[in-house]
Amino acid sequence: MSQPPRLASYFWSGDAIRSRSVSDVVLSGTLDVPAPPARLTADWEREISLRVGLEPGDVEPLPLARARVRWPDYRHCVQAVSDWTRALGLHDVLASSDVALMACRGARYHHDGAQYGGAAFCNLFVSEDRGLDVHFPAAGRRIPLVRGTALIFDTGQPHAVIRRGSSGFDLADFAPEEDCTQIFLTWELPIEHADVGRALGIALDIDPATSSQLDEEQVRLNGARASVCPDSGAYL
Known part of the structure; x- marks a missing residue:
């Protein structure tokens, strides 16, 4: 079984959730x-x-x-x-x-x-x-x-x-x-949008197995929902 990507965003596209990479x-x-x-x-x-x-x-x-x-x-x-x-x-x-x-x-x-x-x-x-x-x-x-x-x-x-x-x-x-x-x-x-994705280097549909199970937008880190320390910006 393939592992979920280390960091991924899951977002609504129409009435379905899609996955994508998170660009730095x-x-x-x-x-x-x-x-x-x-x-x-x-x-x-x-x-x-x-x-x-x-x-x-x-x-x-x-x-x-x-x-x-x-x-x-x-x-x-x-x-x-x-x-x-x-x-x-x-x-x-x-x-x-x-x-x-x-x-x-x-x-x-x-x-x-x-x-x-x-x-x-x-x-x-x-x-x-x-x-x-x-x-x-x-x-x-x-x-x-x-x-x-x-x-x-x-x-x-x-x-x-x-x-x-x-x-x-x-x-x-x-x-x-x-x-x-x-x-x-x-x-x-x-x-x-193709131009936006190209400018930021976004890859789409990187984790369809997870996105098919979700019902709300989120960012995930190592398979778990990611939150950020409000003082330092580090992932919690």
Whole structure:
């Protein structure tokens, strides 16, 4: 009997679960995008303080439709990401992908393979440099977050937003008086799209025996459901 792969993501494809590899590839760039207007950033600050209640380590959605009304350069941001993804060989995949606006105040180590196993994330950060990095421990990548930072990565790969120079996520790095909120646009790129799979080196249907027995998305390590230490990013 064949052994299950060491690390695998199991995701919904239609009404069936498929299996795939988990990529440690991180595609990154710094795009030339203008700063959001002051009245929009003020609106985000009010939304975060009054409604979202963003705590250190949290990643939460913001209302995109309202933001677009006050964001004359939104189309410029989308075009910049579209040009970048095209240059990576992803053609028109961005145009048909769902987009959301998110905020984080740092982020604990986690993977998103239990909710978004069928996707890769494409993120564009629009905030200024707050002295934070996004860290992918499995890939050995640490990328400074500045205005225009763009990333594409596998949702099954552990990642966090941590203080620059730190060795892991520490609540003490995100004191209430610290301005360390990051705003970003995020697209869900379909992992089954040939261009996305090729860019990240994804292999599909690597463990059909296990996927046929599952009824929910998950990442598995050595045959057991994988979770991540929120402070270090190590698999538990």
